[in-house]
Amino acid sequence: DTGVSQDPRHKITKRGQNVTFRCDPISEHNRLYWYRQTLGQGPEFLTYFQNEAQLEKSRLLSDRFSAERPKGSFSTLEIQRTEQGDSAMYLCASSMGQGSGTDTQYFGPGTRLTVL
Amino acid sequence: GEDVEQSLFLSVREGDSSVINCTYTDSSSTYLYWYKQEPGAGLQLLTYIFSNMDMKQDQRLTVLLNKKDKHLSLRIADTQTGDSAIYFCAESMDGNNRKLIWGLGTSLAVNP
Numbered sequence: 001d002t003g004v005s006q007d008p009r010h011k012i013t014k015r016g017q018n019v020t021f022r023c024d025p026i027s028e029h030n031r032l033y034w035y036r037q038t039l040g041q042g043p044e045f046l047t048y049f050q051n052e053a054q055l056e057k058s059r060l061l062s063d064r065f066s067a068e069r070p071k072g073s074f075s076t077l078e079i080q081r082t083e084q085g086d087s088a089m090y091l092c093a094s095s096m097g098q099g100s101g102t103d104t105q106y107f108g109p110g111t112r113l114t115v116l
Numbered sequence: 117g118e119d120v121e122q123s124l125f126l127s128v129r130e131g132d133s134s135v136i137n138c139t140y141t142d143s144s145s146t147y148l149y150w151y152k153q154e155p156g157a158g159l160q161l162l163t164y165i166f167s168n169m170d171m172k173q174d175q176r177l178t179v180l181l182n183k184k185d186k187h188l189s190l191r192i193a194d195t196q197t198g199d200s201a202i203y204f205c206a207e208s209m210d211g212n213n214r215k216l217i218w219g220l221g222t223s224l225a226v227n228p
Binding site: 004040041042043044045048056091093104105106107108109110 | 206
């Protein structure tokens with residue numbers, strides 16, 4: 001399978017705990033994106049990387065959230081001191097990172113987080 | 117402002133055509149996308165259209181873009197039960213497509 005993969009697929013945690021999600025993009029894709037999707041909503045952009053550089057962060061990404069892509073390949077999204085409002089599906093996508101053209105984003109299956 | 121709107125539900129009979137509509141507000145959008153999301157699955161890109169095009173056809177899918185009215189539609193011909201899913205319209209906010217703004221999704225139910 002050469003698509004975008006995410007791990008874990010489901011995570012249940014207690015309020016106040018820290019959680020970390022991993023995303024493995026399609027190999028050779030330079031850009032990697034994180035989105036959050038709550039029930040009945042479309043995805044909301046959180047942040048994106050061009051190789052290892054984090055180039056944009058949404059206002060939605062509070063200081064409890066941190067994302068890394070240390071070697072320009074896989075990425076991790078960590079949420080510290082989780083709150084019930086963090087319960088959502090966290091989606092990762094990757095793209096070639098062309099300077100022009102569609103630069104289509106391909107999505108992983110998501111990690112569903114439930115904070116009790 | 118950034119806003120993409122879609123009707124929330126559509127129900128059709130198997131074999132009929134489905135038309136899902138979307139309106140967007142940012143006239144500087146360069147690409148507009150249709151994604152499909154099935155339960156338990158990731159978002160799947162169906163098709164996209166560049167903002168200087170009026171129409172794009174891809175097998176059973178036809179995308180129409182009215183740039184003047186900022187209206188986008190997706191027509192699915194000969195709708196099948198396997199087409200039942202949520203369909204999202206998304207617009208890119210810059211020429212490099214680094215950030216997509218999404219609608220709430222249209223839930224398509226196909227009845228046999």
